[in-house]
Amino acid sequence: MATSASPQPPTPERFFNAINAYEQTEAMKAAIELEIFTAIAEGNTCAATIAKRCQGAERGVEILCDYLTIHGFLTKEGAEYGLAPDSAFFLNKGSRAYLGGAIEFLLNPRIREGHARLTEAVRQGGSALGEGALEPDNPDWVRFARAMMPLMFMPAQVMAGELAKGGAVNKVLDIAASHGLYGISVAKQNAAAHIYASDWKNVLEVARENAQAMGVADRYHLLPGSAFDVDFGGDYDLALVTNFLHHFDLPTCTAFMRKVYASLRPGGRAAIVEFVPNADRVTPPTAAAFSLVMLASTPAGNAYTFQEIESLSREAGFVRAELAPPPIGLGRLIIAYR
Numbered sequence: 325m326a327t328s329a330s331p332q333p334p335t336p337e338r339f340f341n342a343i344n345a346y347e348q349t350e351a352m353k354a355a356i357e358l359e360i361f362t363a364i365a366e367g368n369t370c371a372a373t374i375a376k377r378c379q380g381a382e383r384g385v386e387i388l389c390d391y392l393t394i395h396g397f398l399t400k401e402g403a404e405y406g407l408a409p410d411s412a413f414f415l416n417k418g419s420r421a422y423l424g425g426a427i428e429f430l431l432n433p434r435i436r437e438g439h440a441r442l443t444e445a446v447r448q449g450g451s452a453l454g455e456g457a458l459e460p461d462n463p464d465w466v467r468f469a470r471a472m473m474p475l476m477f478m479p480a481q482v483m484a485g486e487l488a489k490g491g492a493v494n495k496v497l498d499i500a501a502s503h504g505l506y507g508i509s510v511a512k513q514n515a516a517a518h519i520y521a522s523d524w525k526n527v528l529e530v531a532r533e534n535a536q537a538m539g540v541a542d543r544y545h546l547l548p549g550s551a552f553d554v555d556f557g558g559d560y561d562l563a564l565v566t567n568f569l570h571h572f573d574l575p576t577c578t579a580f581m582r583k584v585y586a587s588l589r590p591g592g593r594a595a596i597v598e599f600v601p602n603a604d605r606v607t608p609p610t611a612a613a614f615s616l617v618m619l620a621s622t623p624a625g626n627a628y629t630f631q632e633i634e635s636l637s638r639e640a641g642f643v644r645a646e647l648a649p650p651p652i653g654l655g656r657l658i659i660a661y662r
C-alpha cells in the first residue's frame with residue numbers, strides 16, 4: 325500500500341530555533357557556571373532552594389530551570405525540578421563523569437569567533453582566522469588538554485581495550501597526545517610499554533603531569549614540536565593518531581600517514597580515532613556536523629569517511645584498514661596495518 329505522509333504546513337519554527345540556538349548555548353553556560361545541576365543533585369529541588377545554593381535570584385533561577393526543562397536537561401513535577409539522566413551523569417560536579425569544564429575550551433573566544441565569521445569561511449572555503457587552530461604552540465590546545473580530559477577517559481579505555489585484542493605492544497607513538505589519556509590507557513594495558521608522546525611543548529606539560537599522576541611517568545617520553553617536523557624515531561608496534569587528521573586536507577593526511585607508516589615496525593598498527601561520517605556526509609549527525617567545526621577553525625580540515633581514511637592509509641603504504649565495531653566516544657577507531 326502506498327503511504328504518503330500528509331503534507332505539513334510550512335512553519336517558521338525551525339528557522340526561529342536555528343537563529344535562537346545561541347540561547348541554548350548561553351543557558352547551558354549559565355547553568356554550569358551557577359552549578360544548577362550540582363545544586364539539584366544535592367537535593368535542592370525548588371527554585372527558592374536552588375537559588376539560595378547557587379547565589380541567584382529566585383526569578384532568574386526559575387526561568388532558567390524552566391528553559392532547561394523545555395530542552396530536556398531537567399524534569400519538572402509541580403514546582404520541583406529533577407535531573408534528566410544525562411544531566412545527572414555529566415553535569416553534576418559530584419559525578420566522576422562531570423563534563424561542565426569542557427566549556428572552557430568549547431566556548432573559548434577564538435572558537436566562537438571562527439563560527440561568528442562563518443560567512444567568510446564559507447566564501448573562502450576555510451577558517452576566517454587564517455591558520456586558526458593550527459597556529460604553533462596555540463594556547464587553546466593547553467585549554468583543550470585540561471578542559472576536555474574528563475570527556476576522554478572512557479573513549480581512551482575503550483580504544484585501549486579494542487587494541488589489546490591485537491596483542492601486546494612495547495613501543496607506542498602517541499601523536500597529538502594532548503592530555504595523554506590515549507597513550508596512558510595503552511600503557512596501563514601493557515605493563516612493559518613505553519609511550520612516546522608528540523604534541524606542542526606547552527601541551528605536553530599536561531600529558532607529563534597526567535602520566536605522573538597515573539603512575540606511568542617512568543615509561544613516558546616527550547617528543548615536543550610539530551608532528552610534521554619532529555623525528556619520531558622508529559620501530560613502533562603501535563602509533564595512535566587520535567583526533568588529528570581532521571585538521572588537515574587529504575593530501576596532507578596522506579603525506580603524514582606515510583611518516584607514521586615509516587615509524588612502525590613491519591606488522592605494526594596505526595590506530596586512527598576520528599569523527600567518521602557515512603559516505604553521504606550528512607549522517608550520523610554529530611560526526612557529520614563536525615565538518616562545520618573544521619570549516620570554521622582550520623584552513624582545510626574536514627571529517628573524513630571510512631572510505632577516505634582507508635584509501636589514504638593504503639596510499640601511505642598500509643596494507644589494509646578496518647573499522648573497529650565499538651564507538652570511541654562520539655568517534656570511531658580505524659586500525660591500519662603495516
Ligand SMILES: Nc1ncnc2c1ncn2[C@@H]1O[C@H](CSCC[C@H]([NH3+])C(=O)O)[C@@H](O)[C@H]1O
Pocket residue numbers: 458465468476499500501502503506522523524527549550551552565566567568
Ligand atoms: N602540527 C602539530 N604537531 C603536533 N601536535 C599538533 C599539531 N597541530 C595540532 N596539534 C595537537 O593536536 C591535538 C588535537 S586535539 C586531539 C587530542 C587527543 N589526541 C585527543 O584525541 O583527545 C592538540 O593537542 C594539538 O596541540
